[in-house]
Amino acid sequence: MEKVLFTHVDQPEQHRIETYVKNGGYQALPKVLRDYKPDEVIDIVRKSGLRGRGGAGFSAGMKWSFVPRDTPKPKYLCCNADESEPGTCKDRVLMERDPHLVVEGIIIAAYAIQAHQAFIYVRGEFVYPAFRMEQAVAEAYAKGYLGRNILDSGYDLDLVVHTGGGAYICGEETALLSSLEGDRSLSRIRPPFPAVEGLYGCPTVVNNVETLANVPYIINRGPDWFRSHGTEKSPGTKIFSLSGNVKRPGNYEVDLGVPLSYVINDLGGGVPEGHTLKAIIPGGASTPLLLPHQIDTPLDFESMAQAGSMLGSGAIIVIDDGACMVWTAMKLIDFFQHESCGKCTPCREGTAWLKQLINRIEGGEGRPGDIDLILDVCGNIMGRTICPLGDAAVMPTESIIKLFRNEFEYHIDNKTCLVKTSYPLA
């Protein structure tokens, strides 16, 4: 299968501008600046069908086209590199190994929406990726790909690498904008959407790292080539971060629409010997679980939704029969409770109750009725919060309980696990 984004990631020195250019980099940018009007760039990207790789899967070209053209306000482009969902580690590789691909994508996107200031909001803990991005930005400035009058086109763009505030919520696009403005990272109310009123109250586009990294390829090779990968509604390739109980965990780039089993078994080598597959979290910690019989579900936005889960950010977490699902649920909810921003009641109070209840069951002090109470609390959070992070906490929790209710009941009745976890517990 043809690699696209990962074509050069394994090459040494790919992060240096000379290597990047030698390998065909910075060819899309001159072409865009020379041949295309901003609207034409948006049109090409829309035609390619590129969908956001951050989790929601919204059409990138469409998002760009929402930016008002005749506004006197400045416009901004923000690259969301606050990758912090458990299991997801794809953007990190791109930033560390091929940072100029991201920079080039940002410049083209910024040109398309006619922004003259762009930001890369890098997760605070990503010290090394941020360093590589800063190095790349400095090199791009030195070579005239950034700054005033880029490649004599008359187009100006400044790009700033900003390290984040160190919270999961910072990756939520409106909270990211608050954080970038120097405020506490709290989600904002939509509408107005960022494309109309975002950073500093100005039209802003927020795109994921991987989304932007696709842009130079789409420009170079055209929308039709892009559509030759993936499915009709989910074109292109996608990086999947495979983790959990598999032999060969790692980042794998495949065409969208390949079966889940291809990534888990063919690429990842399947679950370790002597174990059988128990469940799969297919799209990052915030997505509902799939069962072994669903392993042939195609990895694209529509099929995943049809199977009752989400493609999400493409972090596949494999769980085998050696894992207690109560413990798994506890680890997940501990994360979401810890990362609840505290702004709105259902998420703040609800996740705290979920954590308390699930920890109680795991600790052998569960009471009859706790399971229904958990589902009740889940119902109180789902769809009632400002940002999707409330839902993110509920979806895996609700799904685990529905699929593995027997393990929870066993835990409450017997004060111990039905399945003894055979891995060292973190």
Add this chain to the structure above:
Amino acid sequence: MNSPHGSVHVTIDNRAVEIPLGSTILKAAEASGIYIPTLCAHKDLTPFGGCRICIVEVEGMRGFPTACTTPVEEGMIVRTQTAQIQSIRNEIFNLILSEHPASCLICDEKDQCKEYSVTVRKVGVTTGCRFCPNDGQCELQDVADKIGVTELNYPIYYRNLPVEKDDPFYDRDYNLCILCGRCVRICQEVRTANAIAFKQRGRHTVIGPAFKRTHLDAGCEFCGACVSVCPTGALSEKSRKWRGKEDRAVTTTCPLCGIGCQINVLVKQEEVMGVLPAEAPELNNGQLCVKGRFCIPEAVNTYKRMKRYQKLEDGVLVEITPDEAMALAAEKLATCTPDSFGLIISPDSTNEDFYVAQKFAREAIGSNQIDTTASSYYDGWFSEYLKLFSIGGTLEDLRRASVIVAVGLDTRYGRSVMGVELRQAMRRGALIVTIHPRRHNLSVIADVWLKPPWRGTPRLLNDLMTLINDPRHNVIVSDGADKLDKAAAILRGADSTVTLIGSEFTPDIDCDKIYAAVDELAKATHARILPLPAAGNLVGSIFMGAYRQLSPGGGPSDHMLDVHNMLHSTPSDDKTGGLYLIGVDPAPYRGTAEFIISQNSYPAENAQAADLVFPAAMFTEVDGTMYNQEKRLLNLHKCVDPPGDALPNWQIVSRLAARMGKAGFEYATVEDVQAEIPPIVKGAGDSLIKRNKIGVMTKKTLEEIRAKRARDGMPTFRISLDEHIFRGYPLSRWVGGMRIIQPVDTLYINPADAAQFGLADGEKAAVSVNGFERVWPVIIDDEQPSGEVRVAVNAAEWNMRYGLSITIRKHNG
């Protein structure tokens, strides 16, 4: 309904509503009388959408949008009371209450409980289990009632946070906090003080200043806006915690500075219990400063209030009847000649007090020797200050201004309502230039902060003027010409400028030059000027002819008495005549007159300071009028009865005149006094005095002072005054919290100067000026300009403020 953007039609619970486009569903519901419960929403704040209690159902919209954040659209169909909404709302409310002690909401015996808990409590009692000071004034209780919550699904998770009581004026019990964020938002959006924020995350979220600072250090103005908007008992006023609901509220005017904020005085059991801001959009617009919000109950209810007439007998004050007192006073005053009589009145008195007092001096005694204590504050340069009033602006001008120049203004504690106006102006795009020698609360928000060195202000203003006229002119000032350039550019390009005058330069030795420069600057830039006097009714004292050199109506009056000189004169044996002090600390005047009548609400520190003492009513106990800094007529309304024999000032003065057999003082009510004023004082009945000149003074004093200055040389020492003075005494004397937020009697000195005198931080300095000596603790302050020390003092030490022969030395012990 008309609106610039047109209106839309929506249907809420089957009721058709027409509402301006851009309104939220909540506004539309409120406009049509439909109740949607809310907790985090507040009329003065931007929508937050945090509590989620206001969720509604909108046809065609996914999920359950919150009414407070969702804008209306044409044809929208909204349902607020479906069974599903009610159940979800109930569940969300349950989640909120899972962290909030809720026995007062759902206990079966809550009604009986109320009966048993009528006492004012500071400790737990055996009946009832309430630990919230806001019982009966809590929005959670209202919502619980309205949505009918009777039982809770979740156990209470008590956070067990320590109650924060260290800062003055209000306590914080975050165990009762529901994190609605109103306090944070009002502090950021309306007050723009940004003292508090959300801290931590998720369930650990708490409110408070970041980085473990105290509220004092975080820049809290103690304006109490957060306490006012708190829907629960989490924030509560120290002075009325546990007192419950007021019996009634009376709207009146705060006389603690010249803004004239409208306040709602809360009264319970015929006592002033607390103060809340009144709406008054043309004035304070629902805002107050620490003085108006928190200080008034303590200041008017102090147990030291004067209740009885007293006379000095063998060195002690003994109570006498009002009749005896009047007889004694009349007898003494009968011996006074016009030249041997003086009447000094506090500049925070009412117009009626001023009018009757000056009439008493002029008609009953035949003397023009009447003055206010403000004249010792403004000194001989008052005529310059008066000029600034003549191009006076209004708050309305300020709200329209594109450039605002603040001269010597710090709005943290005093005049903080003006600070709010300033920051709101800044938010709508106005540019701000502040001129102040030290870091102050405007220095961080101003576009340009001009920082004059000691005695450098007149030159700085003149340089600014030069640059405005000629941008290419090359001026070098110690402050750095770039900033001056920027300020000049801002002023040159301004289409409407307003200059605000604070207190910093008022007692300055260069005051006349500074005000003359400000006057010139204003004329050159077509600016309006809004002088912000510290004294509550300075304008009234000018108008009514109570300020020295001025007659009723503001015309010149000769033959004046110079309070300042009297203060300076040394006690001698050949003193003659009498002094009638109204709302003035008599202590500094002792020894200057044969006898002193002190009419005040507060007692003097030294019982021997006055011969006769008359108890006066407070502003909360009288009806009357005042003028604010804009020359706007404002009403005072009686909230409670005065204690004991105390009466309004004008009434005591009238009675005394009557007792002396003088006609023309037969006023039965305050309206009788008011009826007499307009024919004498032109425009006195108007709500806003439009005429420019409100007073014309002779130049004599100014010239005298300039001559004296030329003769004596320039002083090198300045004592700034505690400007929070009321009825002759600093507020901090009666209000504990004021002592904490603004320490008086502490010497601030530049590090270089301190080194010269061998002083270290925390040591004591003995300062001797004009033959007086005081010992003050030293704080070394980088912000203090070299060559000048600063110490806020009480009125009694005003005579030390211009030191010609000054020595500072280290004080041991």
